[in-house]
Amino acid sequence: MSLRRFIAKRVLLIFPILFGVSVITFALVHITPGDPVDVVVALNPDISPAEEARLRARYGLNDPIWEQYLDWLVGVLQGDFGKVIATDRAVSTVIVERLPETIALGLFGWVFAVIIAVPAGIYAAVRKDELGDHVSRFLALSGISIPNFWLGLMLILVGALTLNLWPVLAPRTALYSPEMLWYLLLPGITIGTASASTLMRIMRSSMAEEMNKEYVTAARAKGLPERTVVLKHVLRNSLISVTTVAAFLTASIVSGSVVVEQVFGWPGLGRALISAVSNREIDLILGITLFIGVAIILANLVADILYAVLDPRIRYD
Amino acid sequence: MTLLEINDLTVNFYTEDGVVTAVDDLSYRIESGETFGVVGESGAGKSVTALSLMRLIEDPGRIESGEILFKGEDLLEMSEAEIRSVRGNEIAMIFQDAQTALNPVYSVGEQISEAIRHHLNYSDAEARDRTIQLLDRVGIPDAESRYDDYPHEFSGGMQQRAVIAMALSCDPDLLIADEPTTALDVTTEAKILDQIQDLADEFDTAVQLITHDLGVVAKICERVMVMYAGRPVEKAPVEDLYYDPKHPYTVGLMSSIPRIGDERDRLQTIPGTMPDLVDVPPGCAFHPRCPYAEESCAQKQPPLVDPETGDAATAADDRAAACLEYTGDLEGELEFEVSVEGEDPLLEEGQDAR
Numbered sequence: 001m002s003l004r005r006f007i008a009k010r011v012l013l014i015f016p017i018l019f020g021v022s023v024i025t026f027a028l029v030h031i032t033p034g035d036p037v038d039v040v041v042a043l044n045p046d047i048s049p050a051e052e053a054r055l056r057a058r059y060g061l062n063d064p065i066w067e068q069y070l071d072w073l074v075g076v077l078q079g080d081f082g083k084v085i086a087t088d089r090a091v092s093t094v095i096v097e098r099l100p101e102t103i104a105l106g107l108f109g110w111v112f113a114v115i116i117a118v119p120a121g122i123y124a125a126v127r128k129d130e131l132g133d134h135v136s137r138f139l140a141l142s143g144i145s146i147p148n149f150w151l152g153l154m155l156i157l158v159g160a161l162t163l164n165l166w167p168v169l170a171p172r173t174a175l176y177s178p179e180m181l182w183y184l185l186l187p188g189i190t191i192g193t194a195s196a197s198t199l200m201r202i203m204r205s206s207m208a209e210e211m212n213k214e215y216v217t218a219a220r221a222k223g224l225p226e227r228t229v230v231l232k233h234v235l236r237n238s239l240i241s242v243t244t245v246a247a248f249l250t251a252s253i254v255s256g257s258v259v260v261e262q263v264f265g266w267p268g269l270g271r272a273l274i275s276a277v278s279n280r281e282i283d284l285i286l287g288i289t290l291f292i293g294v295a296i297i298l299a300n301l302v303a304d305i306l307y308a309v310l311d312p313r314i315r316y317d
Numbered sequence: 318m319t320l321l322e323i324n325d326l327t328v329n330f331y332t333e334d335g336v337v338t339a340v341d342d343l344s345y346r347i348e349s350g351e352t353f354g355v356v357g358e359s360g361a362g363k364s365v366t367a368l369s370l371m372r373l374i375e376d377p378g379r380i381e382s383g384e385i386l387f388k389g390e391d392l393l394e395m396s397e398a399e400i401r402s403v404r405g406n407e408i409a410m411i412f413q414d415a416q417t418a419l420n421p422v423y424s425v426g427e428q429i430s431e432a433i434r435h436h437l438n439y440s441d442a443e444a445r446d447r448t449i450q451l452l453d454r455v456g457i458p459d460a461e462s463r464y465d466d467y468p469h470e471f472s473g474g475m476q477q478r479a480v481i482a483m484a485l486s487c488d489p490d491l492l493i494a495d496e497p498t499t500a501l502d503v504t505t506e507a508k509i510l511d512q513i514q515d516l517a518d519e520f521d522t523a524v525q526l527i528t529h530d531l532g533v534v535a536k537i538c539e540r541v542m543v544m545y546a547g548r549p550v551e552k553a554p555v556e557d558l559y560y561d562p563k564h565p566y567t568v569g570l571m572s573s574i575p576r577i578g579d580e581r582d583r584l585q586t587i588p589g590t591m592p593d594l595v596d597v598p599p600g601c602a603f604h605p606r607c608p609y610a611e612e613s614c615a616q617k618q619p620p621l622v623d624p625e626t627g628d629a630a631t632a633a634d635d636r637a638a639a640c641l642e643y644t645g646d647l648e649g650e651l652e653f654e655v656s657v658e659g660e661d662p663l664l665e666e667g668q669d670a671r
Contacts (some may be wrong), residue, residue, distance in 0.1 A: 050594070218412055218418040219420065221371055221412075222405035223374060225401065228435075311421070
C-alpha cells in the first residue's frame with residue numbers, strides 16, 4: 001500500500017518537472033537566433049518577403065513568446081505535440097517511429113555497461129591495491145576520459161575499415177532481429193563505455209567499503225568460503241548504492257545517444273533531435289526533450305523501487 | 318583436557334606510523350568446558366587475540382610467530398580450507414556489537430541457517446528447523462515467525478541473542494565472546510551473561526570471555542588473564558586474582574570498580590592512559606602509570622613469571638605475573654592492601670596481599 005502511494009506521488013511529480021523542462025527548453029530555443037521559416041527561406045531563395053511573413057503568421061511565430069508557449073501547452077494537454085514545419089508530419093509520429101531505435105541502442109549500451117562494470121568492480125575491490133585493481137583503474141579512467149564521438153570513430157575505423165567486420169553504416173534490417181545485435185555492438189560499446197567506467201568505479205568503492213564492515217568478519221567467522229562472503233554478503237550490500245548510480249546513468253546514456261547516433265548514422269531520437277535543433281523545429285525539440293525527461297524520471301523511479309527490494313531497511317511510508 | 322594452547326603468539330600490524338605489536342609473546346591455555354576470562358582496557362590486544370584464534374587477522378596485520386594448538390593441531394599450520402572447517406564449526410565467535418555483526422540485508426534466520434547448511438550439510442528445511450530451535454533456546458519469543466525478520470526488526474538484546482544462537486549453531490567446542498554485552502543495558506547484560514553461562518554448560522562448550530568488566534569476570538570465569546598493551550601481565554584463577562592480585566595494574570583495575578556502600582567521594586582511577594601501541598614505553602609498558610615504579614622498570618621488560626618462585630611461566634602455569642618485583646629486580650615493595658567486605662571464605666579482611 002505504502003509503495004503504491006510512493007509510486008503515485010512520484011508519478012504526479014512528473015508533471016511539474018516536465019513543465020519546468022518545457023519552459024526552459026522553450027526559452028532556450030527562442031534565445032537562439034533564427035526560426036523554422038528562416039530555414040525554409042534559406043533552402044528556397046525564391047520565396048518572397050510577403051510569403052515569408054505569411055508563413056510566420058500561419059505558424060504563430062509573430063505572437064509574443066508567452067502566447068506561443070500557451071498555444072503549445074494547450075495542444076500538449078490535448079495530446080497534440082505539434083508539427084514538424086518542414087515535413088508537415090506530427091511530432092508524435094516522428095517520436096514513435098524513432099523511439100525503438102534509441103531504446104535498442106540505449107538498452108544495449110546500458111546492459112553492456114552493467115555486464116562489464118559489476119564483475120570488474122567486484123574484481124577490483126577483492127584485489128584492492130594489487131595489480132588487477134591498478135589496471136582496472138587505468139582502464140576506467142581511460143573510459144571516462146575518452147570522448148564518445150572519438151571512440152565511435154575509432155571503432156568504425158578499426159572495425160569497419162581495417163578489420164572489415166562491420167559495414168560503416170548499419171544496414172536497415174528489422175530492428176529486433178539477431179543480426180541487429182551484431183550491428184548494435186559498435187555503437188552500443190561507444191555509448192556504454194563511459195557509463196561502464198563510472199559504474200565500475202562506484203562498484204569498486206562501494207564494495208571495498210562494505211568489505212571493511214564487521215558483518216564480513218562475522219560471515220568469515222562462520223567458516224563460509226570467501227566466494228560466498230563476497231558474492232552473497234558483500235555484493236548485495238554494495239549493489240544498493242550501485243543501483244542508484246546505474247539509474248542516473250540512464251541520463252548520460254540518453255544524452256550520449258545524441259552524439260553516438262550522429263556518429264554511427266543511427267536513425268534514433270538523438271539524431272532527430274540534432275536535425276530538429278539545426279532546423280529550429282521547436283515542436284520536435286520540445287517533444288523529444290520532454291520524452292527524454294520522462295525516461296529519466298521513470299528510470300529513477302525504478303531505481304527507488306529496486307532500492308527498497310535490495311535493502312529491507314528502506315520502506316516507503 | 319587442554320582444548321586450546323597458545324604459545325608465544327605475536328601479532329604485528331604494519332601501519333603507516335610504524336610496526337605495531339598488538340599482541341606480544343602471549344601464552345595461555347583453555348581447558349575443555351571452562352570459562353576463561355581475558356581482561357584489559359581498550360587496545361590491550363584482547364580482540365586481536367580473539368581474531369588470531371580464528372586466523373581472521375587482516376591486512377595490515379600479520380601473525381608473526383607462535384603456535385595456536387587447538388585439540389593438539391596448530392591452527393597456524395592449517396590450509397585455508399582446513400581453518401574454514403574449524404571456523405564457525407569448532408570455534409565460534411560472539412561479536413561485540415550484534416548490530417554491525419549481522420548483515421542488514423539478509424534475514425536473521427538465514428544468517429544462522431547458512432552456517433548450519435555449510436558445516437553440517439543440513440537441507441534447507443532441516444537447517445530452518447534447527448535455527449528456530451536455537452532462536453527459541455536463546456530466548457527469542459515466537460522464534461518461528463521471527464525467523465524471516467531482518468536484523469533491524471530486532472531489538473538490541475534480541476540481536477545479541479541471535480548472534481549467540483549463530484555462534485552456537487554448529488555446536489562449537491570453543492566459544493569466543495568478545496565483550497558480548499558492552500552494547501547492552503545492564504539488565505539485558507545480566508540476562509545475556511546468564512544465558513551464555515547456561516548454554517556453555519549445556520553444550521559443554523569452553524568460553525573465552527573477553528571483557529573490560531571485572532564484575533563480569535568474577536561472575537562467570539574460572540581463570541583469568543589480564544592484558545596490558547598487548548602483553549599478559551597477570552594470569553590467575555579467578556579467586557586468586559580478586560583476593561590476592563600480584564600485578565599493580567590488576568590492583569589498579571580492582572580499585573577502579575565502584576562498589577555499593579563505598580564511602581569514597583570519587584572513583585579511584587589509574588592515572589594516565591594506556592600507551593599508543595606505536596610508541597610503547599621502554600621496559601615495563603605500565604611503568605609510567607605505576608605507583609611503585611622505579612628506575613629499573615623503565616629499563617627492563619619484566620618477564621611473565623611464577624610470583625612464588627620467579628621462574629619463567631608457560632601456558633601451563635595458572636599463576637603468573639609480569640612485574641620486576643617477582644624477579645627480584647625491584648628495590649622497594651608492592652605495598653597495597655586487599656580488603657574484602659562481607660563474607661569471605663578465603664581471606665581475612667585487610668590481609669596483606671603479598
